[in-house]
Amino acid sequence: MATSQLCVTVAASTMAELRRRRDQVPGDTLVELRLDAVDRPDVAGALEGRRRPVLITCRPRWEGGGFDGSEEERLALLEQAVAQGAEYVDIEWAALTPTFGGGGGRNRLVVSMHDFSGVPTDLDARVDAMSRSGAGIVKIAVMAERLRDCLPLMGLAARRQRPTIALAMGEAGVPTRVLAARFGSCWTYAGDEEGVAPGQLTVRRMLGEFGFDRIGPETLAYGVLGKPVSHSVSPAMHNAAFRALGIDAAYVPLAAESFEDFTAFAEAIGLRGASVTAPFKGEAFDWAGAVDEVGQDSRAVNTLRRTGETWEGRNTDLEGFMSPLVARATLRGARVTLLGAGGASRAIAVGLASAGARVTVAARRTAQAEALARLTGVAAGAWPPPSGSWDVLVNATPVGTYPDTAHSPVAAESLDGRLVYDLVYNPPRTRLLADADARGCDTLGGLDMLVAQAQAQSAWWTGTRPPDQTLREAALARLSEMNTV
Numbered sequence: 001m002a003t004s005q006l007c008v009t010v011a012a013s014t015m016a017e018l019r020r021r022r023d024q025v026p027g028d029t030l031v032e033l034r035l036d037a038v039d040r041p042d043v044a045g046a047l048e049g050r051r052r053p054v055l056i057t058c059r060p061r062w063e064g065g066g067f068d069g070s071e072e073e074r075l076a077l078l079e080q081a082v083a084q085g086a087e088y089v090d091i092e093w094a095a096l097t098p099t100f101g102g103g104g105g106r107n108r109l110v111v112s113m114h115d116f117s118g119v120p121t122d123l124d125a126r127v128d129a130m131s132r133s134g135a136g137i138v139k140i141a142v143m144a145e146r147l148r149d150c151l152p153l154m155g156l157a158a159r160r161q162r163p164t165i166a167l168a169m170g171e172a173g174v175p176t177r178v179l180a181a182r183f184g185s186c187w188t189y190a191g192d193e194e195g196v197a198p199g200q201l202t203v204r205r206m207l208g209e210f211g212f213d214r215i216g217p218e219t220l221a222y223g224v225l226g227k228p229v230s231h232s233v234s235p236a237m238h239n240a241a242f243r244a245l246g247i248d249a250a251y252v253p254l255a256a257e258s259f260e261d262f263t264a265f266a267e268a269i270g271l272r273g274a275s276v277t278a279p280f281k282g283e284a285f286d287w288a289g290a291v292d293e294v295g296q297d298s299r300a301v302n303t304l305r306r307t308g309e310t311w312e313g314r315n316t317d318l319e320g321f322m323s324p325l326v327a328r329a330t331l332r333g334a335r336v337t338l339l340g341a342g343g344a345s346r347a348i349a350v351g352l353a354s355a356g357a358r359v360t361v362a363a364r365r366t367a368q369a370e371a372l373a374r375l376t377g378v379a380a381g382a383w384p385p386p387s388g389s390w391d392v393l394v395n396a397t398p399v400g401t402y403p404d405t406a407h408s409p410v411a412a413e414s415l416d417g418r419l420v421y422d423l424v425y426n427p428p429r430t431r432l433l434a435d436a437d438a439r440g441c442d443t444l445g446g447l448d449m450l451v452a453q454a455q456a457q458s459a460w461w462t463g464t465r466p467p468d469q470t471l472r473e474a475a476l477a478r479l480s481e482m483n484t485v
Contacts, residue, residue: 003216004180005030005187007055008203009196011037011066015045021192022050027207030088030187032057034196035077036067043080053087055110063092063114071095082108090139093130101135111135115142116169116198119149124156131162137186143198144168146257147265150176150183154268157184169198171230171255175269177201178210178252181217182269209236209478210250211243220249221269222461225262225284226277229253231426233478234275234454240474241458241466259283266306273305273461275454281315281343288313298346299375303457314460317344318351320453321423324444329392329419332356337385338378339409340396341368344423348396349376357392360385387414393436395422400430402483408432415439425450426479447475 008025011034012018018038025031031050035041035058046056058077059065067074081089082105090110091100101109111130119142120126130138138160144150150168153176157164163186168176177199180188190203190212206212224234230253238251249272256262259280266274276284284301285291289310294317295301301313321344325331334357338349341363349372352359360381363369373380381389399409401424412435420436425446433443451471459465 007187036065055088056081056086057090106134107136109135110137112139137163139165144170144173146261175252222251222273223254224275225254233475236474236478237471244470297350300346316453316456318347319456320449323452324448334391336392337390341372345396390417393420402426
């Protein structure tokens with residue numbers, strides 16, 4: 001099978017708005033019209049003037065929809081959709097009767113089953129029964145609490161001679177939507193706006209950010225591992241890099257319950273590489289078969305790649321951090337205070353010390369700062385850092401990240417050094433940077449580090465370094481979208 005088709009879900013409170021949004025859906029896609037959201041649903045009105053194939057759905061409340069009328073009224077609407085020539089009509093397996101869609105309309109039915117509680121233990125048996133129903137397409141949607149919940153969906157379509165849609169809802173289920181061709185789905189769903197279904201991405205992101213229309217069964221799979229991970233702009237950057245380099249690969253968010261959850265999914269799906277974010281960098285170091293020198297020194301890995309049957313680890317945090325900094329500041333002999341003692345701070349402390357800086361780690365939790373100082377051979381200092389104690393201040397805490405943009409990790413009046421480097425990249429200009437600029441300090445933002453470390457990751461995976469501007473523009477575009485939703 002080639003690439004999967006995209007079906008864009010449209011919901012509105014009035015028929016006029018439903019038609020308007022139907023006709024505004026971009027791309028060459030199928031459109032699902034959700035009549036259960038409409039105040040007074042009208043099948044003829046939904047089909048009128050359509051310029052592309054549509055799927056009519058009227059989901060009852062008992063299966064996660066919004067229709068609150070009688071079952072007789074609902075089924076009558078769906079029968080009308082079949083009779084009036086809708087290209088596809090969705091009907092729940094529990095509601096399907098032997099006579100529904102008779103007269104040649106049975107092959108246009110999508111018989112669906114949604115389980116919002118998890119993954120049924122008898123999933124295969126249910127799909128077998130649905131496949132024997134005579135409906136043209138079988139749709140299975142389960143709720144994924146972890147990445148491993150996606151794995152029972154693999155192969156469902158291949159084991160049957162029936163077009164199948166297999167997807168997992170929720171943040172952990174996003175890979176089943178983006179990599180639909182890998183899961184054998186004839187199509188998957190996107191929304192014309194956020195929040196249509198749990199874990200459903202917008203059509204703009206599916207086509208623009210992930211390049212869904214180019215993803216096939218043989219497309220190489222990469223991802224970003226984290227908990228949470230929905231805020232990450234790494235998919236935007238790395239998918240843009242793959243396109244710029246002409247590589248058939250897709251990069252997806254991997255919201256893992258645990259590191260073991262990630263490894264099980266990675267092996268099953270044939271993942272080729274991953275970026276690693278909090279809280280998994282230490283476990284990635286322990287798991288990797290071979291680790292670079294920076295990763296060994298910091299005992300933290302932010303990048304993994306598969307080499308044959310083994311996995312290698314690397315830490316590009318330091319390269320990403322140092323690249324913009326050395327162009328702006330002389331580090332030898334400089335007093336550098338590092339705020340925060342998390343995973344990225346390990347590599348940063350080692351790198352700063354190796355460059356000849358006098359490094360002090362400061363954290364709200366004194367014990368954490370002292371532990372990091374012992375591990376990396378630097379000093380531990382007071383929180384907050386006193387005035388006059390630093391030349392370069394580095395913020396490696398999440399304070400000031402969108403949406404809490406009004407906060408800064410330190411008071412404005414204490415910003416009296418030469419340079420302030422904030423590793424927060426969302427927003428690109430934080431409260432800390434604005435305060436530092438007002439106090440006359442030179443400033444650096446986290447986007448510079450983000451781009452540099454992503455370049456190093458991509459080069460390690462592919463052998464070619466993508467253009468800086470490609471990654472930067474993709475990151476800024478995604479940040480702008482996130483902050484205006």
